[in-house]
Amino acid sequence: MGKTFAEKVLGRAAGHEVSAGEIVIVRPDFCVSHENGAAVVKTFRKFGVPSVFDPSRIVLVMDHTVPAATAGNANSQKTVRDFTHEQGITHYYDLNSCGGVCHQIMVQEGYALPGCIVLGTDSHTCTSGAAGAFAVGIGRSEMASVWAVGDIWLRVPETIKIVLKGSFRPGVSAKDLILRIVGDLRADGADYKSVEFHGDAADRLCLAERMTLCNMGIEMGAKNAVFKPSEEVLVHARARAKKEDWEVLWADEDAVYCREFVYQLEDIVPGLACPHTVDNYATVREHIGMPVDQVFIGACTNGRLEDLRLAAQVLRGRHVAVRTIIVPASCEIYRKALDDGILAELMDAGCVISHPGCGPCAGVMGGILADGEVCVSTANRNFKGRMGNRESFIYLASPLTAACTALNGALSDPTEWAKEARI
Amino acid sequence: MIAGRVWKFGDDVNTDVIFPGRYTYEPMSDEAMGKYALEDADSAFNQEAKPGDIIIAGKNWGCGSSREQAAKCLKERGVAAVIAKGFARIFYRNALNEGLLILVCSEADQIAQEGESISVDTERCIIRSVHGEYRFQPYPAYVQGLVEAGGLIPYTIQRLREREGEK
Numbered sequence: 309m310g311k312t313f314a315e316k317v318l319g320r321a322a323g324h325e326v327s328a329g330e331i332v333i334v335r336p337d338f339c340v341s342h343e344n345g346a347a348v349v350k351t352f353r354k355f356g357v358p359s360v361f362d363p364s365r366i367v368l369v370m371d372h373t374v375p376a377a378t379a380g381n382a383n384s385q386k387t388v389r390d391f392t393h394e395q396g397i398t399h400y401y402d403l404n405s406c407g408g409v410c411h412q413i414m415v416q417e418g419y420a421l422p423g424c425i426v427l428g429t430d431s432h433t434c435t436s437g438a439a440g441a442f443a444v445g446i447g448r449s450e451m452a453s454v455w456a457v458g459d460i461w462l463r464v465p466e467t468i469k470i471v472l473k474g475s476f477r478p479g480v481s482a483k484d485l486i487l488r489i490v491g492d493l494r495a496d497g498a499d500y501k502s503v504e505f506h507g508d509a510a511d512r513l514c515l516a517e518r519m520t521l522c523n524m525g526i527e528m529g530a531k532n533a534v535f536k537p538s539e540e541v542l543v544h545a546r547a548r549a550k551k552e553d554w555e556v557l558w559a560d561e562d563a564v565y566c567r568e569f570v571y572q573l574e575d576i577v578p579g580l581a582c583p584h585t586v587d588n589y590a591t592v593r594e595h596i597g598m599p600v601d602q603v604f605i606g607a608c609t610n611g612r613l614e615d616l617r618l619a620a621q622v623l624r625g626r627h628v629a630v631r632t633i634i635v636p637a638s639c640e641i642y643r644k645a646l647d648d649g650i651l652a653e654l655m656d657a658g659c660v661i662s663h664p665g666c667g668p669c670a671g672v673m674g675g676i677l678a679d680g681e682v683c684v685s686t687a688n689r690n691f692k693g694r695m696g697n698r699e700s701f702i703y704l705a706s707p708l709t710a711a712c713t714a715l716n717g718a719l720s721d722p723t724e725w726a727k728e729a730r731i
Numbered sequence: 732m733i734a735g736r737v738w739k740f741g742d743d744v745n746t747d748v749i750f751p752g753r754y755t756y757e758p759m760s761d762e763a764m765g766k767y768a769l770e771d772a773d774s775a776f777n778q779e780a781k782p783g784d785i786i787i788a789g790k791n792w793g794c795g796s797s798r799e800q801a802a803k804c805l806k807e808r809g810v811a812a813v814i815a816k817g818f819a820r821i822f823y824r825n826a827l828n829e830g831l832l833i834l835v836c837s838e839a840d841q842i843a844q845e846g847e848s849i850s851v852d853t854e855r856c857i858i859r860s861v862h863g864e865y866r867f868q869p870y871p872a873y874v875q876g877l878v879e880a881g882g883l884i885p886y887t888i889q890r891l892r893e894r895e896g897e898k
Contacts, residue, residue, distance in 0.1 A: 331873040343756055347799075354884055355891060373756045380757040431797040431821060447799040447825040453887040457894075461873065495743045496791035500820050529794060529819055585743060671752040691747035691795060693771040698751075 310560025351452035361458030408638025418548030479726030491589025499529035606635025629717030671696030765807035782809025793822025
């Protein structure tokens with residue numbers, strides 16, 4: 309009987325064949341933490357071991373609270389920074405021109421590699437599945453234990469197969485697809501499960517689109533979400549890999565799945581997650597014209613160059629009607645968007661370009677809403693209070709929907725724009 | 732045996748409303764976290780919950796972020812147990828790691844009304860209320876060691892000692 313991706317990766321790491329439901333103890337290839345690394349350090353100290361299991365497997369990325377908004381933020385960052393010096397951890401990304409949101413950094417900088425196991429103290433660690441890794445979010449005490457012991461127990465998950473066919477219609481993108489999938493499967497539809505994306509359309513999706521889809525796997529409860537690496541992904545991995553011994557692993561043709569879904573991309577339309585849950589799906593058409601107070605384009609979900617370029621195509625030579633905040637997912641993307649003239653076009657259109665990081669999405673800084681305000685956001689969560697104010701309302705949407713909405717100050721359907729622009 | 736007063740919640744209660752993001756990135760003591768428990772969940776719980784109280788919820792309790800504070804703040808607030816139809820994966824691990832008692836019961840919503848008292852027999856896996864007796868699932872065998880050690884920190888210390896002994 310064939311094996312799923314999860315069974316193959318965990319079986320190789322465990323050193324023997326495994327099937328869904330078994331418990332394995334495995335050594336991760338990379339472990340990523342952000343500012344909550346400070347709490348990991350605090351717990352790690354309680355174990356009484358002098359050094360981490362392998363400093364070359366630990367990645368620390370300051371993203372949630374950079375530049376520090378409070379003394380508390382600054383102290384947490386200092387705790388992490390000092391620890392990297394003490395332990396000889398060189399995979400460290402501070403507030404500088406190499407940094408960004410940790411999930412972007414993991415893929416961009418070659419930590420998320422095909423067939424590798426990535427653990428992260430953030431639920432959106434599953435983003436790294438876009439590069440073919442088995443990437444799983446865990447809690448911070450759990451990470452402290454991994455730093456000390458060098459392994460973790462994992463249950464080999466059952467797998468959901470999602471088959472993607474066809475091509476998107478103009479104005480529709482990967483974000484619209486994942487909002488629809490989360491709406492269909494609901495917030496617990498993939499609890500404890502691995503999600504594999506298959507099909508001719510999945511094979512054609514670019515890395516940025518794959519990251520958007522995998523990023524939101526957790527919004528249906530998935531343990532991980534993954535694509536079979538494409539040639540683009542492999543070229544990127546070979547160029548940037550931070551370790552040598554990696555190989556592509558993928559599910560067998562006759563692997564056993566607990567559920568299967570098929571999506572024809574022509575059927576996908578611009579979508580929304582309405583307040584206050586990510587599975588509260590609606591089409592843009594259902595709420596068209598809804599007044600909006602703020603637009604946010606960015607985050608680890610949709611802050612890549614491709615996303616910013618789309619926004620600039622909409623806004624070029626025109627002017628936004630509401631506050632519009634742009635957050636590139638990393639400094640590398642920021643720099644490329646600068647060189648390509650994308651940021652200038654967005655600025656000329658009245659957008660504010662913020663530094664890379666999690667600020668508005670995590671509700672810690674840089675875009676907190678007033679009571680009763682409505683934000684159209686390209687991020688991944690719309691929970692009550694998510695953007696820092698429990699009296700506000702967040703609608704999740706694609707970068708194209710967000711940009712068209714920014715232009716009109718009211719929720720707008722990008723398919724009309726795409727027809728005119730012939731995209 | 733545990734006995735306590737019930738607070739009821741629905742499905743998909745996420746970690747952002749259990750422990751809001753605006754507090755998540757501020758360093759604070761474990762004890763301080765209890766004050767913010769369920770602050771954004773539209774409930775009197777945050778103001779009125781007492782040590783020993785029990786939470787009963789629907790499916791997928793603790794979905795969303797990996798923030799461990801969501802489990803820790805309930806533990807620090809003195810919540811004796813969270814009984815739900817199901818738990819989100821990361822919350823489930825965090826709760827076991829923090830030593831917060833979490834019980835999976837398919838009939839959770841029928842056990843009691845808010846404010847009623849219930850008792851939990853952890854040995855026999857039975858919850859009792861004025862409405863009847865309800866079974867909950869025992870912890871899977873593979874987490875027994877972790878639970879018996881009292882959480883992840885003592886369990887990891889135990890594992891490190893065993894490893895030292897093998898050398």
